[in-house]
Amino acid sequence: MNFKKTLVALAAAATFTSVASAEELSVAATPVPHAEILEHVKPMLAEEGVELEVKVFTDYIQPNIQVDQERLDANYFQHQPYLDEFNAGRGTDLVTVAGVHVEPFGAYSSRISSLDDLEDGAVVAIPNDPTNGGRALLLLQKAGLITLEDPSKITSTASDIAENPKDLEFKELEAATLPRILDQVDLALINTNYALEAGLNPTEDALLIEGAESPYVNILVARPDNKDSDAMKKLAEALRSEDVKNFILEKYEGAVVPAF
Known part of the structure; x- marks a missing residue:
C-alpha cells in the first residue's frame, strides 16, 4: 500500500514539475487567420514545453503597443512595411522573428460584379494607415485605374495620385471597418484577415486581388530582448512547419498562402 502511495506521489510530483517548468508565451493576434493558426500550433508547442496564450485583438495598434510595453511577449498580425512604419512613427524597436504567410489583398464590392462596371466618380474606400493604404493604391494602379506620382512608393496616399481618369473619390478609413461599410461604397480594398472575418472569400469574391508573389508577408514580431528566447524559437519553428503549411x-x- 505504501509502495502504491509512493508511486502516486512521485507521479504527481513529476506532473507538477513538468507544469512548473513549462515556458509561457503570450502572443497577440487578430482573429482570422492569425489566432486560428496559433491555436493550431498550441498542442505542438505544449509537447515542446511551451504554454502558448493567444490574446485576440481586432485592431492593428494595441498588439504592437502591448508587446513594446512588455505586457505581451510577441504578436502575429502584420507585415514588414507596416511594422517599419509603426516603429518609425511610434519610436518603438520591435523586430521580426519569422515570416509565415501572405494574405493576398483584394478589392470587393456589393454594387458591381466587375471593375469594368466601375463608373466615373465612384467612391472607393481604402485603409487609412500608410502601408495598407499604399498597398491598396498600388493594387489599383496595377489594374490601370490610377497612376501614382511615385509608382513604387508603398506608403502613397490618395494625395499622391497623379492620374485618376475615372475621377474616383477616395475615402480613407480604419482597416477593420471596411467590410462593414461595403454596401455604402462602390469599391473597398480590404485586408484578407478582415475579409475572412466578414465571410468574404477572397478567391471567389474579390474583383481584384494580389498574386501570391506579394511582398507583404505576415510576420511573428517580438522585442530585441526576447526574440531569441527558446520559447520564441520554438514558436517560430512551429509556425513554419510542414504541418502548418498543410493546415x-x-x-x-x-x-x-504559406510564405515558407
Whole structure:
C-alpha cells in the first residue's frame, strides 16, 4: 500500500514539475487567420514545453503597443512595411522573428460584379494607415485605374495620385471597418484577415486581388530582448512547419498562402 502511495506521489510530483517548468508565451493576434493558426500550433508547442496564450485583438495598434510595453511577449498580425512604419512613427524597436504567410489583398464590392462596371466618380474606400493604404493604391494602379506620382512608393496616399481618369473619390478609413461599410461604397480594398472575418472569400469574391508573389508577408514580431528566447524559437519553428503549411493550404484554400 505504501509502495502504491509512493508511486502516486512521485507521479504527481513529476506532473507538477513538468507544469512548473513549462515556458509561457503570450502572443497577440487578430482573429482570422492569425489566432486560428496559433491555436493550431498550441498542442505542438505544449509537447515542446511551451504554454502558448493567444490574446485576440481586432485592431492593428494595441498588439504592437502591448508587446513594446512588455505586457505581451510577441504578436502575429502584420507585415514588414507596416511594422517599419509603426516603429518609425511610434519610436518603438520591435523586430521580426519569422515570416509565415501572405494574405493576398483584394478589392470587393456589393454594387458591381466587375471593375469594368466601375463608373466615373465612384467612391472607393481604402485603409487609412500608410502601408495598407499604399498597398491598396498600388493594387489599383496595377489594374490601370490610377497612376501614382511615385509608382513604387508603398506608403502613397490618395494625395499622391497623379492620374485618376475615372475621377474616383477616395475615402480613407480604419482597416477593420471596411467590410462593414461595403454596401455604402462602390469599391473597398480590404485586408484578407478582415475579409475572412466578414465571410468574404477572397478567391471567389474579390474583383481584384494580389498574386501570391506579394511582398507583404505576415510576420511573428517580438522585442530585441526576447526574440531569441527558446520559447520564441520554438514558436517560430512551429509556425513554419510542414504541418502548418498543410493546415493553411487546406483551411484557407488560397485566401492565405504559406510564405515558407
